[in-house]
Amino acid sequence: MNIDKLEIDKFTQRTQGMYRRLTDLYENLNTMPIMPDVLPQALVELGSASEIVSLATEELHQQNEELIQTRTLLEAERQRYQDLFEFAPDAYLVTDTLGIIREANHTTATLLKVSQNYLIDKPIVNFVALPDRPAFRSYLTQICECTKVKELVVRMQKRDGELLDAAMTVGVVRNQQGKPIALRWLIRDITERKQAELALLKNDGDLTQNRLWHKYCKGESISLNLSTLWYVCQGCVKLSTLCETGEEVMVGLAAEGMVFGSSLTMLHIYQATALSEVELVSIDVAEIAASPNLSHTLLPKINQRLRQTEFFLVIAGRRRVQDRFDQLLLLLKQEIGEPVAEGIRLSVRFTHEELASACCTTRVTITRLMGKLQQQGQIYFDSKHHIIFKDI
The missing domain is CATH 2.60.120.10 (Jelly Rolls)
Incomplete structure (x- = not known):
């Protein structure tokens, strides 16, 4: 059972009230002789406060356990999606709206014959074949205006200079105000298909x-x-x-x-x-x-x-x-x-x-x-x- 805000407020008020009454009792004991009924009353108040604190402590402990379990599940889910991204059969990467690579999975690095760390902060156009770069740059300046996923076929160049035909699917990521903040790229090597054609x-x-x-x-x-x-x-x-x-x-x-x-x-x-x-x-x-x-x-x-x-x-x-x-x-x-x-x-x-x-x-x-x-x-x-x- 979780302690909601109303219960926490009630607990806080009761605890503050108990603290004030116990303070009054303590001051009275220092200034006035002990009355026969004062000490039992103080013990009852202390017992009630102790019970409330014990109950709250137990509920907070239970809530903390549930939060730990939720965090563990979220971390496992995050790791699962990270693994799906990292080891997907196709190349996935994320760039900003200018085409600067922010994330790239293992398949992308293998496809382009570079390390993953090398890809980060590199312009994606660097991996497009030279003759196709002007058209690709023109495409990149227009993609953020699109509301649908776009596809294009372009020749890409690996680190060793080898060319490949790639089919790119590009999606625009927008914030709550609808402003483009990133681009998601799915890249498939279609060299064999082109050769067959x-x-x-x-x-x-x-x-x-x-x-x-x-x-x-x-x-x-x-x-x-x-x-x-x-x-x-x-x-x-x-x-x-x-x-x-x-x-x-x-x-x-x-x-x-x-x-x-x-x-x-x-x-x-x-x-x-x-x-x-x-x-x-x-x-x-x-x-x-x-x-x-x-x-x-x-x-x-x-x-x-x-x-x-x-x-x-x-x-x-x-x-x-x-x-x-x-x-x-x-x-x-x-x-x-x-x-x-x-x-x-x-x-x-x-x-x-x-x-x-x-x-x-x-x-x-x-x-x-x-x-x-x-x-x-x-x-x-x-x-x-x-x-x-x-x-x-």
């Missing part, structure tokens, strides 16, 4: 076998119809539409190993143009429906186009032209970038007009932004005017 993307035997190859020169328009898909064997195709003002807007790129076709869009005006010399094979939509193997081979390629389309939507949603341009260059590096000694080279040459149409701005603006990047030493051009991103 790439293996499927490269499984072109069923797509090119016994099919007629079609060649288009740079700048040629490629015919489209609803009954067929085009598969790119070589080269790169620009997919675009026309806005109300008649200006062309780039909505996608189909590089080697990708598919495109009017059956994959709802745009009324949809055109495909060869950005380089292109070799294609056509695949009948009815054949895809009748062949599970063909459908299985094409599915990851269609997913690849879907992810690219979403990236173009993100580019279009940026308010600042600089941000749209930065995101476009990141997409181009991922889609058609090829490693060279100097850095990453785009396999296709783009005009300033084409880059402007992809990020909804003017050719003059693109020329200015390109000049700025050249002055900063971030890009330059090879002898064929292909963009090369300097490896810095």
